[in-house]
Amino acid sequence: SPTSSVITLRINGEAHTLPVDHRTTLLDALRERLxxxxxxxxxxQGQxxxxxxxLDGRRTVACLQFAVAAEGREITTIEGVADGDRLHPVQQAFLDLDGFQCGYCTPGQICSAIGAIEEHAAGLPSAVTRDIRPEAGPPPLTDDEIRERMSGNLCRCGAYVSIVEAVARAAGARQDGRS
Ligand code: FES
Known part of the structure; x- marks a missing residue:
């Protein structure tokens, strides 16, 4: 059977057609091919x-996704979250509230936060709340809830306090920044 295919990926609203080895991850396709x-x-390793x-508005770690499996999905990367020159509200909040130190984890933090806020707004419980209170629906977006929903995104600099502040601000859970 063939080990490579020509695929078309829709990324940030644009179609990209490229040949890929079937073992190529979405992450490597994005970074090294596109x-x-x-x-x-x-x-x-997904950690x-x-x-x-x-992917179709839901968070995913691109290192665990094969590029071929992302065909037909709408892929949004950090390059696609701003609206022209206007930063996404989550980007703006990370800037305003210093939600980063070295910045390496920031694109993933921001994409994850966009997904987390959307999942919460759509009524999807977090992993923890789903187990604890299956019928109660999602709780308010408290700092604990934000920490839980963002727990898949590590920051080696330890900027977590500011990251939670930024997510809360962007989600409208804070009116005026640090509280
Ligand atoms: Fe994908 Fe770490 S690089 S989760």
Whole structure:
């Protein structure tokens, strides 16, 4: 059977057609084949969240996804979240509230936060709340809830306090920043 195919990926609203080996991850296709290097490679094993992108609006770690399996999905990377020159509200909040130090994990943090806020707004419980209170629906987006929903994204600098502040601000859970 063939070990490579020509596939078309829809990324940030644009179609990209490329031949890929079937073992190529979405992460390597983005970074090495399409020069979309905003998506970062940390562990390459699904454990750090640096490679988080949105697939049909839902978060996924691109290092555990084969590129061929992303065909037909709408892929959004950090390069595609702003609206022209206007930053996405999550990007703006990370800037305003210093939600980063070295910045390496930031694209993944931001894509993950966009997905997390959307999942919460859509009424999807977090992993923890689903187990604890199956019928109660999602709780308010407290700091604990944000920490839980963002727990797949590691920050080696330990900027977590500011990251939670930024996610809360972007989600409208804070009116005026630090509280
Ligand atoms: Fe994909 Fe770490 S690089 S989760």
């Amino acid at each position: 020069d979309l290097t905003g998506t970062k490679k940390g562990c390459d 750090c969240g640096a490679c988080t992108v949105l």
